[in-house]
Amino acid sequence: MGKQDMSREFGKVGVLYGGRSAEREVSLMSGAGVLQALRNQGVDAHGFDTGLCSLSELAAEKFDRVFIALHGRYGEDGSLQGALEQLGIPYTGSGVMASAIAMDKVMTKRIWLSHGLPTPRFAAFDAQATPAEELHRTASELGLPLMLKAPHEGSTIGISKVNSAADLEAGFALCAKYDEVVLAEEFISGRELTVPVLGKGRTARALPIVEIRAPQGNYDYQNKYFSDDTQYLCPAPLDVELTQTIQALAVRAFNAVGCSGWARVDFMLRATDNAPYLLELNSSPGMTGHSLVPMSAKASGVSYEELCVEILRSAALELHQSQDWKPE
Numbered sequence: 001m002g003k004q005d006m007s008r009e010f011g012k013v014g015v016l017y018g019g020r021s022a023e024r025e026v027s028l029m030s031g032a033g034v035l036q037a038l039r040n041q042g043v044d045a046h047g048f049d050t051g052l053c054s055l056s057e058l059a060a061e062k063f064d065r066v067f068i069a070l071h072g073r074y075g076e077d078g079s080l081q082g083a084l085e086q087l088g089i090p091y092t093g094s095g096v097m098a099s100a101i102a103m104d105k106v107m108t109k110r111i112w113l114s115h116g117l118p119t120p121r122f123a124a125f126d127a128q129a130t131p132a133e134e135l136h137r138t139a140s141e142l143g144l145p146l147m148l149k150a151p152h153e154g155s156t157i158g159i160s161k162v163n164s165a166a167d168l169e170a171g172f173a174l175c176a177k178y179d180e181v182v183l184a185e186e187f188i189s190g191r192e193l194t195v196p197v198l199g200k201g202r203t204a205r206a207l208p209i210v211e212i213r214a215p216q217g218n219y220d221y222q223n224k225y226f227s228d229d230t231q232y233l234c235p236a237p238l239d240v241e242l243t244q245t246i247q248a249l250a251v252r253a254f255n256a257v258g259c260s261g262w263a264r265v266d267f268m269l270r271a272t273d274n275a276p277y278l279l280e281l282n283s284s285p286g287m288t289g290h291s292l293v294p295m296s297a298k299a300s301g302v303s304y305e306e307l308c309v310e311i312l313r314s315a316a317l318e319l320h321q322s323q324d325w326k327p328e
Contacts, residue, residue, distance in 0.1 A: 003042020011064030021072025095318035
């Protein structure tokens with residue numbers, strides 16, 4: 001398809017990036033990459049920073065569709081998706097409900113458990129009103145080491161690995177800075193994997209698995225986005241049967257939450273028995289130079305630019321507006 005055809009197919013496209021969440025810095029990098037890729041393919045694409053511009057300004061741009069390159073709250077959590085539904089602007093990624101659920105690690109885990117999908121044991125606490133003895137009692141039940149997480153943040157923000165009971169309260173306080181809820185999660189020792197999923201429902205397909213090997217096993221914000229020491233193995237060195245099992249589990253996890261368009265499903269593969277455990281689902285994954293979805297797509301023969309176009313082509317509205325409706 002030529003560049004003129006791209007412009008005709010998609011019309012005026014907005015790339016929404018930046019935003020107001022703790023992941024703004026990453027979103028700016030994702031958005032810059034997507035914007036350049038779409039322009040290189042002949043798409044009439046324009047950057048729009050939702051952290052600096054209002055919804056009225058977004059409406060005034062009269063975009064025919066938008067690519068959401070936002071991460072975290074106010075962009076990945078269903079709130080923006082709801083606004084776009086009201087404005088009638090087709091958007092990439094999951095709809096309002098699935099976006100809101102995926103942004104909440106606790107709710108995501110509850111839905112996975114209701115579908116019989118494996119996820120580490122957990123407990124959720126009020127960040128401001130949890131007695132220390134309750135926290136220590138849960139640590140005894142789940143065992144140490146223990147993961148503490150801010151369940152509405154991403155990009156490894158607000159996460160603490162607690163190795164001893166003496167560190168519990170400090171780890172809890174760190175997570176409480178970012179959220180009203182703190183998630184305590186059983187620590188699964190093993191290999192860290194992630195699986196991008198594209199499509200919707202029966203058409204959803206998993207891309208090649210990526211294995212992440214971070215220095216000292218610490219895949220924190222620095223090692224995730226800025227370090228060259230983290231190793232990424234794609235396709236992950238797993239046998240065919242285990243690869244297919246994990247990819248099928250990723251698609252089931254994606255569909256259980258009701259996701260569409262694209263997402264990335266994170267796993268731990270337990271060292272003792274190679275049992276996969278679902279950690280979280282990212283409904284608007286990173287698209288930076290270090291990001292894992294483009295890496296996986298490349299391993300399947302899809303370039304970064306082709307991936308951006310495929311995701312953009314999937315842009316839709318969840319609620320189909322009646323053609324007969326007119327304001328009074």
